[in-house]
Amino acid sequence: MRPDECTNMPDNGFQVIPLRAFTDNYVWTLRNAACAAVVDPGEARPVLDYLAAEKLLLVAILATHHHQDHVGGIAEILETHAVPVYGPRGEPITTLTHPVGGGDRVAVEQLGVAFEVLDIPGHTRAHIAYYGSNMLFCGDTLFACGCGRVFEGTPQQLYASLEKLAALPDDTLVYCGHEYTLANIGFAKAVEPDNSALLEREASDARLRRDKLPTLPSTIAREKATNPFLRVMRPAVIESANKYLGKRVSDPAGVFAALRQWKNQF
Numbered sequence: 001m002r003p004d005e006c007t008n009m010p011d012n013g014f015q016v017i018p019l020r021a022f023t024d025n026y027v028w029t030l031r032n033a034a035c036a037a038v039v040d041p042g043e044a045r046p047v048l049d050y051l052a053a054e055k056l057l058l059v060a061i062l063a064t065h066h067h068q069d070h071v072g073g074i075a076e077i078l079e080t081h082a083v084p085v086y087g088p089r090g091e092p093i094t095t096l097t098h099p100v101g102g103g104d105r106v107a108v109e110q111l112g113v114a115f116e117v118l119d120i121p122g123h124t125r126a127h128i129a130y131y132g133s134n135m136l137f138c139g140d141t142l143f144a145c146g147c148g149r150v151f152e153g154t155p156q157q158l159y160a161s162l163e164k165l166a167a168l169p170d171d172t173l174v175y176c177g178h179e180y181t182l183a184n185i186g187f188a189k190a191v192e193p194d195n196s197a198l199l200e201r202e203a204s205d206a207r208l209r210r211d212k213l214p215t216l217p218s219t220i221a222r223e224k225a226t227n228p229f230l231r232v233m234r235p236a237v238i239e240s241a242n243k244y245l246g247k248r249v250s251d252p253a254g255v256f257a258a259l260r261q262w263k264n265q266f
Helices: 003-008 045-054 074-078 155-166 181-191 196-210 220-226 235-245 252-265
Strands: 015-021 025-031 035-039 057-062 085-088 098-100 105-108 113-119 128-132 135-139 173-176
Touching: 015 045, 025 045, 025 173, 035 045, 045 057, 045 074, 057 074, 057 105, 113 155, 155 220, 155 252, 173 220, 181 196, 181 235, 181 252, 196 220, 235 252
Parallel strands: 035 057, 057 085, 085 098, 135 173
Antiparallel strands: 015 025, 025 035, 105 113, 113 128, 128 135
């Protein structure tokens, strides 16, 4: 099958399928009846096996940042699937064919979907997200009930990136890179133990994990209600951050930095 034939399928609607990689990574796979695109394939084998089993033609690879658990499988996939590889301009990903940055548009025509590229640095220097069709693929910047570590940027950069994502519509579906949700909820409860929405989330997500189901996608609304890193202006979150620091801080970026430092040691 040729790539152009994908758009001629009777049903061109697509699904988003989570492929497990390593122990807790997700390779998000957008597919219709004939074609697929993958986001952050850190490992090739789950992708290659799925494409073969479902008889799908791969048409694009999208990467959010350069860490090996997100891009390590690209070279092997390209050995048998010659497709465009989109990823952050300014990060060391040797397999990129289409470097992109904030404001760029990535269209996957065979699936009938297009994404706006968002610059969201902090976890890495030039981390990006893909936003479109009510979906956000955000790699390791925003997690379900958490956020990524600051490796190459600054806490202020990561805070600004999270604020950018929090400004997206509340019903936006959040597809992040790892199944960290229950551990993140444990930290969130330490920060905000009386948050009823958080306790409800813990119960529902624990049921999903008992059934070996993903806790993702989340939504922006759910994150704003339960994720302490998006709640840095809430009095209870500020008080918890101050208690951890042993001093008074109230500016949102300062509270965020305190929470991130606390989470690193949690």
